[in-house]
Amino acid sequence: MPDHKKSERICYDPSARASLDAAIGPEILQKVLLYAIYQSKKYFWMTNLALDPHDLVQEAIALTYGVGENGGYRNWDPEKYPDFAIFLMTVIKSIVSHKIDHLRSFPENSVEGHDEVNEDFTASAEPAAKDKYASLSRVTAEDRLIQADSLSNLVQRLESMAEGDEEMGIVVMCLQDGISKPREISEQTGYDVDRVNNILKRMRRKARGINLKS
């Protein structure tokens, strides 16, 4: 195999199986599951639809073993991701982002004109196909505006977690700038990591309340 193909492998590397078997263990899976819980929440916040975090972890595992749906795979490169948990998290994040992007951009890919009234060409279709079509085409341009509006409302509610808590307010500002790792937040704010972790605990408690209100 030419060198450029070795570095940019474009097919699944079956020799990875043994390293995966050795890497997967309870501690890693629990960290990954916790990550998947918050990715599911993100999905719910953005789409109002539910995702089971266990399903997300399973999908990521299947992809890393090269047995994902429709032949899907992800090659784990231990040099790039020495921590296997981090690798699985990136896989989960990309699965969720893909699902969100798909739902949010669907009107652009839709076969329907946005303001056109179409003849019901599914009238003679099988019920299962009809249901699928109905669920896929439920997002209209109007829905999209509502979506953007509700996203703003959600962000306002999430940002309001920091009301009356100056430290949390500063962390929220970091998050607005896309800084999300406690160590980076610590560098940015000058708070030590323990202090950032305490803020994290408070935010988790508050976010649980927000989740219930959604």
Add this chain to the structure above:
Amino acid sequence: MQNDEKLKNERNMLFIDSLADFLASTESKSSEEVREELIVEGIDPDISTNRLIEYAHKCSMDAKRKQLDHAASMRNRVETLNEKSAGRFTALSKEEIMKKMKDYLASPVLAPSFSYRDLNKKSREDLEAILEDLEAAQSMTSVDEGNE
């Protein structure tokens, strides 16, 4: 105006994305703390972990089966190619076989395994067998490159 909305939307998405990552952060967390977080989220860490380990084991078995199936299909393809090339060169003289082999030996993939051998010392029959192998190997390489 539309751009402002788009920018606002992107900022909102970035915030939610960062918030989810921050809330899920396990940096400098002990495994006991991670377990506690799972329990607070209504998940039994042991039941969930066992379920996921079982699933990973199933995936590993599926991957192994897939690997074995792939190896079997490769073997079949090599056998088919060998059958096709068997006897194709019986009418050629030793010199003609040597000439054909030189073409294959120009290939960077196939040359290394043959270049060290003194082909002149081989019998005509041995050379014929080697040429058949070279042809099969060349075909396999082409198929693999096509697949990638």
